[in-house]
Amino acid sequence: MAPASERSQQIRTILTEVVRLSRVLASPRSTLFGEVTLTRTQVDILFLLAHGSEPFTPGRLADILQVTRGAITQTVEHLRAAGLVQQKPAEHDGRARVLCLTDPARKQVDAFETALVVGATPWFGDLSDDELVNVATSLSRVSGAP
Numbered sequence: 001m002a003p004a005s006e007r008s009q010q011i012r013t014i015l016t017e018v019v020r021l022s023r024v025l026a027s028p029r030s031t032l033f034g035e036v037t038l039t040r041t042q043v044d045i046l047f048l049l050a051h052g053s054e055p056f057t058p059g060r061l062a063d064i065l066q067v068t069r070g071a072i073t074q075t076v077e078h079l080r081a082a083g084l085v086q087q088k089p090a091e092h093d094g095r096a097r098v099l100c101l102t103d104p105a106r107k108q109v110d111a112f113e114t115a116l117v118v119g120a121t122p123w124f125g126d127l128s129d130d131e132l133v134n135v136a137t138s139l140s141r142v143s144g145a146p
Contacts, residue, residue: 021123025116025120031043033046033084033108033112034108036082036084038079039075041065041067041071041075042075042078042079044065045061045065045072045075045076045079045085045099046079046084046085046101046105046109047109047113048061048064048065049085049099049100049101050101050106050109050110050113055090055091055098055099055100056098056099056100057090057096057097057098057099058072058073058076058097058099059072061076061099076099083102083104083105084101084102084104084105084108085099085100085101085102085105086099086100086101086102087099087100088100
């Protein structure tokens, strides 16, 4: 393991690069998504729902996105009205509600993500396939949960 000061510097470098990349990805304050214009938070919710390993309650989304539950309720309502998200009873507790993408939204998220990947591919041109695997694996292991 690297000495503490070297490790700290590497973490600083990683955080700087993550912030730089996230600013590029989040540069538009709103995104045209099909026929609907979505806020950055709404797009984040769609991506979380598309890639989550377990169902999301509104409370869990609020915790992850670090916003109030009321903000999630309002944001999700817009997504529901647009036909992108639906609520249904949780499998383990019928009283709890979980959010999921509608089938058309899942296809739209996939197409949207594919376009992002195509646009971002040149950013990673200097990395070999093995380096890409290492970066993806390493970042997926970073715990940033609140």
